Amino acid sequence: MAKHHIEATVNGDAVEFLCETEETLLDVLRDTLHLTGSKEGCASGDCGACSVTLDGRLVCSCLVLGCEVGGRRIETIEGMAKGEDLHPLQRKFLEHAALQCGICTPGFLVASKALLEHNANPSDTEIRYWLAGNLCRCTGYDKIVTAVKDAAETLRKG
Amino acid sequence: MRYEAPETAEGAAALLAATADARILAGGTDLLVQMRSDVVDPALIVDIKGITETRRVTEEKGGWRVGAAVTGAELKEHPQLKKVWPGVIEAANLIGSTQVQGRATLGGNLCNGSPAADSVPALIAGGAVATLAGPQGLRDLPVEDVMLGPRKLALRKGEIVVSFWLPPRPPRSSDAYLRFIPRTEMDIAVVGVGVSLAIDETGMITAARVGLGAVAPRVLLVREAAAAIVGTRLDRAAQDQLEAAVRAVCAPIDDKRGTVEFRIQVAGVLARRAALIALDRARTN
Numbered sequence: 512m513a514k515h516h517i518e519a520t521v522n523g524d525a526v527e528f529l530c531e532t533e534e535t536l537l538d539v540l541r542d543t544l545h546l547t548g549s550k551e552g553c554a555s556g557d558c559g560a561c562s563v564t565l566d567g568r569l570v571c572s573c574l575v576l577g578c579e580v581g582g583r584r585i586e587t588i589e590g591m592a593k594g595e596d597l598h599p600l601q602r603k604f605l606e607h608a609a610l611q612c613g614i615c616t617p618g619f620l621v622a623s624k625a626l627l628e629h630n631a632n633p634s635d636t637e638i639r640y641w642l643a644g645n646l647c648r649c650t651g652y653d654k655i656v657t658a659v660k661d662a663a664e665t666l667r668k669g
Numbered sequence: 670m671r672y673e674a675p676e677t678a679e680g681a682a683a684l685l686a687a688t689a690d691a692r693i694l695a696g697g698t699d700l701l702v703q704m705r706s707d708v709v710d711p712a713l714i715v716d717i718k719g720i721t722e723t724r725r726v727t728e729e730k731g732g733w734r735v736g737a738a739v740t741g742a743e744l745k746e747h748p749q750l751k752k753v754w755p756g757v758i759e760a761a762n763l764i765g766s767t768q769v770q771g772r773a774t775l776g777g778n779l780c781n782g783s784p785a786a787d788s789v790p791a792l793i794a795g796g797a798v799a800t801l802a803g804p805q806g807l808r809d810l811p812v813e814d815v816m817l818g819p820r821k822l823a824l825r826k827g828e829i830v831v832s833f834w835l836p837p838r839p840p841r842s843s844d845a846y847l848r849f850i851p852r853t854e855m856d857i858a859v860v861g862v863g864v865s866l867a868i869d870e871t872g873m874i875t876a877a878r879v880g881l882g883a884v885a886p887r888v889l890l891v892r893e894a895a896a897a898i899v900g901t902r903l904d905r906a907a908q909d910q911l912e913a914a915v916r917a918v919c920a921p922i923d924d925k926r927g928t929v930e931f932r933i934q935v936a937g938v939l940a941r942r943a944a945l946i947a948l949d950r951a952r953t954n
């Protein structure tokens with residue numbers, strides 16, 4: 512069976528790649544496009560470390576097939592900072608020590624960015640429910656919630 | 670492994686009918702996990718999201734037609750559906766995380782064939798009808814008749830669920846769905862109950878349907894439970910009869926997430942609470 516030839520947009524750049532049917536979007540991002548910021552934690556949609564947006568919608572890239580994304584717009588953690596200029600969420604995660612080992616962090620940042628685009632002033636409860644699909648075994652989550660709230664405030668002030 | 674994304678239901682039916690080992694892909698939140706864990710290894714994946722009817726929400730015959738591949742996140746954002754069918758929407762939105770909501774679909778939740786599927790009791794309570802497309806054309810099947818047992822569906826070879834039709838809502842009607850899980854989020858129902866009802870000007874229940882999940886090999890329509898509250902104002906005696914009728918049909922599994930006794934007890938409690946919420950919503954509708 513010939514590989515699928517897919518053209519899509521990743522972080523604003525046109526990309527094309529070949530993939531087998533069983534390769535996930537996460538496999539394609541990491542192994543073919545060498546965008547290794549998205550992590551594979553569980554590969555079953557439970558941990559959120561592979562979070563990306565697909566046409567603006569937050570998804571687990573381990574639960575999307577590479578051959579499904581033809582013509583679609585994908586945003587990953589690699590598109591978050593503008594050169595050396597970190598996104599406010601990234602700055603606040605550093606300031607509030609909202610990461611320790613860092614494996615879950617790209618997923619938390621992508622998911623948090625999607626939350627703030629959807630809700631500019633989320634409550635603690637809204638943040639915790641939105642991020643329920645992102646698991647962190649280091650921080651205990653409080654610092655992540657604090658960082659997201661602080662980043663939201665920064666973004667609201669423009 | 671082949672991948673096809675037909676643009677018509679007929680095309681999907683032809684592909685599925687011609688291949689012995691084919692699987693349907695909607696949101697993929699169950700299928701990709703099953704593939705990854707080697708539970709399934711299909712020769713062909715038929716992605717139904719390219720079929721227009723599976724991806725749209727439209728008004729039809731006074732009710733709503735919801736595509737089988739519309740995602741939970743899209744349902745939640747629909748301006749009217751949430752008002753007309755709050756129970757169906759809250760049930761669909763209990764499935765998985767925000768990320769899973771971005772992909773998971775009503776059609777997939779039903780056709781995955783789990784007795785614990787959250788959206789199915791709510792669809793059954795709502796009187797939803799599934800429209801199936803297959804090699805012999807289209808046919809309608811009430812949602813309660815689609816699932817026969819764990820992983821067993823009434824779909825014939827080559828058939829897919831294209832959409833669901835939710836019937837018109839009379840004035841003073843509403844629905845609700847409640848489930849029990851051992852934690853607050855990201856878990857699979859130990860018990861799930863959907864209740865839909867309508868009341869008259871005096872607050873008397875004139876029609877009701879109760880869907881019951883996770884306490885039998887398939888999701889059940891509990892006619893006896895509906896009969897227990899129709900003609901009442903859901904006073905304490907009617908609530909007791911509702912609880913008893915629900916508990917009488919429970920035949921749950923026994924595991925570490927819930928014993929038989931616990932599941933049966935909780936099923937009654939959730940039915941009463943869901944009925945009270947639906948009643949409260951119906952009064953303000």
